[in-house]
């Protein structure tokens with residue numbers, strides 16, 4: 001098998017590494033930076049802490065503190081315009097995936113004129129290099145510090161789309177597990193499931209490869225060992241560090257294989273109904289694993305066993321799939337993850353948009369790569385069955 005691995009972003013990992021933010025920005029030549037975050041990070045005091053560290057290094061700070069979930073294109077343009085107006089020479093993204101993606105868009109717009117919609121998509125988009133970007137995740141889930149692009153909501157079309165290329169490239173990811181200690185349990189649970197989905201989907205993707213296997217397997221093992229611990233005791237630093245590493249490795253594992261059904265479903269639920277990303281992606285994971293077991297049973301067995309299942313040798317693909325489904329369902333109950341019904345959505349309204357959205361995403365990937373990432377055909381009927389059962393059973 002031919003395998004290509006590309007993980008373009010330098011990462012500084014470990015407890016206390018955020019203390020080096022100012023020094024690292026100075027090393028990148030920054031004198032005035034745009035710091036991008038959301039109101040939750042502001043209220044938790046994390047923004048003031050990081051801004052203090054940056055200012056102590058003699059770097060001026062301009063704050064953009066209005067990041068919204070599922071970053072809409074107009075908001076990313078506001079952040080970029082602020083950076084241009086203030087003539088910043090660097091950008092810092094601080095927070096969860098939405099803040100990091102907004103920061104990527106803001107960096108892009110420092111040297112590439114708006115609207116940002118002209119840079120949407122994976123094909124034929126060329127962007128100019130821009131100022132340095134440092135990202136500092138405060139959740140263990142998105143893995144956005146490892147990826148070459150960002151996810152932005154195209155508000156005209158009502159879909160999530162990508163920006164990529166040199167214009168939004170990360171110059172350094174600072175991954176400090178200490179920043180996750182104050183996360184509420186519900187956020188630990190949802191973001192941790194996002195990390196699990198990244199690793200599980202890249203490991204079982206039709207485009208998986210040797211490098212993805214190594215990073216994904218370790219990420220899955222770490223989630224199995226530490227997610228419940230981090231959920232039950234947010235101050236358990238070993239668990240927090242394990243989950244942060246799982247998140248970063250999960251992000252790296254997506255390079256090449258990408259994700260498939262769970263994320264396609266989650267992205268559609270996010271774009272149409274604003275279901276939080278981790279919750280949306282995890283909402284159907286048990287049934288997705290059961291469905292893909294027919295194509296990749298031994299990989300599904302590995303996932304299930306890492307999460308605590310005991311599956312007899314010689315089990316059929318169907319038995320492995322059922323065990324994986326039950327194991328992930330039990331994990332989701334243990335960490336009190338809200339199910340689809342708890343978001344106040346009717347099954348009919350979900351089924352009216354999700355199967356079509358997933359099919360379109362897989363068709364788009366087929367045009368780019370010659371085949372979709374789902375290891376089983378992502379027909380509307382199959383996705384309807386997955387979502388319908390997830391709605392009723394999880």
Ligand SMILES: [Fe+2]
Nearest residue numbers: 142194198281
């Ligand atoms: Fe994700």
